[in-house]
Amino acid sequence: MKNGYTLLELIAALSLIGVGLSIPATQIGSMADRWAVQAAREGMVAAHFHAKSIARDGEGALLEVDVSSQTVRVTSGGTLRRTIPVGKDLGVVFALGGASTTAQLRFDPLGIGRSIGHTVTFSRGGESVQLVVSGFGRVRRR
Secondary structure (H helix, E strand, C coil): CCCCCCHHHHHHHHHHHHHHHHHHHHHHHHHHHHHHHHHHHHHHHHHHHHHHHHHHHCCCEEEEEECCCCEEEEEECCEEEEEECCCHHHCCEEEECCCCCEEEEEECCCCCEECCCEEEEEEECCEEEEEEECCCCCEEEC
């Protein structure tokens, strides 16, 4: 009676396990990139709705997107209310459509935006997503 496995059987089994594990490992990196860009986009959406709610509380608000510092600022009545570093902690970079480096969206006291529409692209690794902001302050995720 024979107990155990031969060297050839062990090598074959370990090779199959190695191949099986290498396939998901490459997909984990792209999934992490996808989740990071989506989280950064949702952070900008949250800043957008924060500015809109501040605008409804008083005299309006201004949402400023700055590509060079990778931040979004919310001001109201000349007072800086919030600065949000969008995507910095996730390693995500965002850019505005065209050659723009800044964009502003002004909300009136009714919470309606007054601006030119913008497209913001978030990217990391091989993944990218977009956020389209209309001139009236509506957002659409792509």
